[in-house]
Amino acid sequence: MRQITAITLGITTASLFFSCSNDSIMERDSNQTTVTSLGKSTLKASLAPIEMNNWMAGLQDNISISKISIPGTHDSGARVDAPVVSGTAKTQNLSIAEQLNAGVRFLDIRCRHIDNAFTIHHGAIYQNLNFDDVLNACYAFLQSHPSETIVMSVKEEYDASNTTRSFESTFDSYVQKNPSKWDLGTNIPNLGEVRGKIKLLRRFSAGTAKGINATSWADNTTFEINNPGAQLKVQDYYKVTNNDDKWNGISNLLNEAKNDTNNKLFVNFTSGYKPGIFGIPSIPTVSNNINPRLKTFFQSNTRGSFGIMPIDFVNAELSELIVKTNF
Helix, strand or coil: CCCCCEECCCCCCHHHHCCCCCCCHHHHCCCCCCHHHHCHHHHHHHCCCEEHHHHHHHCCCCCEHHHCCEEEECCCCCCCCCCCCCCCCCCCCCCHHHHHHCCCCEEEEEEEEECCEEEEEECCEEEEEEHHHHHHHHHHHHHHCCCCCEEEEEEECCCCECCCCCHHHHHHHHHHHCHHHEECCCCCCEHHHHCCCEEEEECCCCCCCCCEECCCCCCCCEEEEEECCEEEEEECCCECCCHHHHHHHHHHHHHHHHHCCCCCEEEECCCCEEECHHHCEECHHHHHHHHHHHHHHHHHCCCCCCCEEEECCCCHHHHHHHHHCCC
């Protein structure tokens, strides 16, 4: 069910806008030069109500993607559970289109390479979804909402089957169908550079420079990736034996992101699973504990740059709380 929530930006005068607190969007923009450089479009956009399906319209073009609090989803296409044992594969209730309309702007897409095409998997479980389905939802959304951008992580999942080319070559074939909708630059861009486009965060090997390179992804921990033009810090502690430990990792990175003065991109996975008997994973055991803590955190921390948060079982209410911190 599509849930669209309106956020009204109550800005009465331009002078009030330009005297925002240190946590304001302006002062969090690492590329700010002068007040006039913000441009007339920022003020004009700020005067209109902003809905969750176009909330980025209220941000100025020259704010870095790294300085925006962005709700995201982990295993964004995983809406099908494993047979027999529930809670082991499904991570989302909302479709890709519903996620985007609820304010989500980071998608974690896991592709199985089969027959020189991509199907969406969570581990061995096919999600009754193909990469074309994901892209068509994204393209349609961006066509209707050109002020927005989607940061998309693409990762190879499960075993390749019946392929005659590389994962990269198949990925390229998808991009070539609609190249104007992609930004494959290796840097962390400003929002104005990627409005109406998908910004690639690449978790697959490639022979040429392509998207923000995140191939040196560490396993089950917090780590940094330092590329020329793109520094990342990632919390991806997913095998959760203790929810308090998981929350500590999340909250530490949220606070670090808020206090960061560099153009570092923070990706803070709030998702995970708890190993049960015989090691069988339980995803809701983590999300049912962590998501209420996220809600409480953002009810108290209402302004700041908190980075990207890929979430299991995201909903419109939690997404809205994260989005509001940008205004």
